[in-house]
Amino acid sequence: MRAGLIVVGIILLVAGIWITLGNGSYKETDTKAQLGPVKIQATEEKAIPQWIGIAGIVVGGLLAIGGFVRKN
Numbered sequence: 746m747r748a749g750l751i752v753v754g755i756i757l758l759v760a761g762i763w764i765t766l767g768n769g770s771y772k773e774t775d776t777k778a779q780l781g782p783v784k785i786q787a788t789e790e791k792a793i794p795q796w797i798g799i800a801g802i803v804v805g806g807l808l809a810i811g812g813f814v815r816k817n
Contacts, residue, residue: 747812747815748812749812750808750809750811750812750815751808751809751812751813753805753808754804754805754806754807754808754809754810754811754812755805755809756805757801757802757804757805757808758801758802758805758806758809759805760798760801760805761797761798761799761800761801761802761803761804761805762798762802763798764793764795764797764798764801765795765798765799765802766798767792767795769792769793769797769798770790770791770792770793771790771791771793772788772789772790772791773788773789773791774786774787774788774789775787775788775789
């Protein structure tokens with residue numbers, strides 16, 4: 746369990762840093778118009794909000810520290 750906390754914490758920490766630096770994004774496809782069977786779609790690339798990265802850093806840090814400090 747202790748090693749699991751450390752691993753999950755480090756993964757969240759790294760992912761949070763990656764997102765905070767502006768490297769995290771996702772694609773969203775939206776239908777702009779539809780006439781019968783014909784659809785006009787647009788795909789946009791959007792950045793993941795920076796607050797999610799900061800939350801990942803905080804939670805990941807707490808989990809990693811909790812894994813190191815936890816006594817069995």
